[in-house]
Amino acid sequence: MTSETLNLTVDELLTTTRSVRKRLDLEKPVPREVVMECLELALQAPTGSNTQGWQFVFVDDPEKKKALADVYRTNATPYLDQEKPTYGDSRDERTPLVVDSAKYLNDHLHEVPVMLIPCLEGRPDGAPAGMSASYWGSLLPAAWSFMLALRSRGLGSAWTTLHLLGDGEKQAAEILGIPFDEYAQGGLFPIAYTKGTDFKKAKRLPAEQLSHWNSW
Template identity: 60%
Template sequence: MNLNLSADEVLTTTRSVRKRLDFDRPVEPEIIHQALEIALQAPTGSNRQGWHWMIVTDPAKKKALADIYRSIAEPYFAMPKPEYREGDARGERMSAVSSSSQYLSDNLEKAPVFVIPCMWGRVEGQDTGAVASFYGSILPAAWSFMLALRERGLGSAWTTLHLPGDGEKRAAEVLGIPYEKVTQVALLPVAYTIGTDFKPAKRQPLETVLHHDTW
């Protein structure tokens, strides 16, 4: 299914989808491959194309990854939430975001497909420029993948809660990823969405984050 959305519509209505992921509808492998082919057109530092993409559909491996995710997510969810002044769009959405994040954590392994974007190499001990270049060579491609999913009636959520502490290493052991050589960047649960009527999110006004020539 192609939604025939304009570029602006895809860019402004691609959401982190959690409660509206359809866990019961299978996802065809060719759809994932189509979206990844589009992702590979993203910019990459020095044209190195050091990205790798781990697709996980095995139920036992999804469950193992979900358990790692939850072991880190639960303490994180219990932490005090940021406080925002009245009228701040971030504060207005805090309760809904917390609820949907908990829902995804509780049901993560039900997603038909996990996609884990990876980069060849590690960033430990490198300076800011090297780290920015490293992640800048995979994040645009991962976002392009999510945009391509949206155009095809699927959704995902950008999650990183399986990575802190020893989580990334434990996940690497589950999947056979060479931890010393490859960095996992995220875990994207992928499914068709329940409905496709997503709208632009409420954000802070541009003028509150805009700077010209000086901070």
């Protein structure tokens, strides 16, 4: 099966792939064939020394989705209720909207058609910065490529990590049978078709403010 794709240029795809929460269609089924098609594309991403130590755990069982959402909610609810930092720039005006959107996902996470937990062989616990960067660099490009592939087919997701806090990662591993001592989890991604596909560029700080040439 080859799913229909949106008519997006590369630049449009890169600048309009958003963290989608309130516009996830919780009612429309997501065929496994489409998910696997996106994964085949994601597996073309770089991975350190071509180890390909990744594993991708998809969940569409209602009871397991609810159990994972409960784990996520245990960490997310107190975090989202905390006072958020201020920056003194354009980010401050977006913060209430982001928090409101995140709270919506927190309330409805169990309703999404499919969840994904990307995993990588080994554990970076306590590793020095260089090794940790190398480790996650073998998984995160593929995860982002997966989100781009979803977007190009009219689906959306959001990169969440709050379930990993405390005992959450181990609890998720027990729910799904992930060998905790052998694989680390990189996040929890809701997957759904989006309500409309007309996403826009996000308001970001200007590149000139964030770039350095030859010295800091």
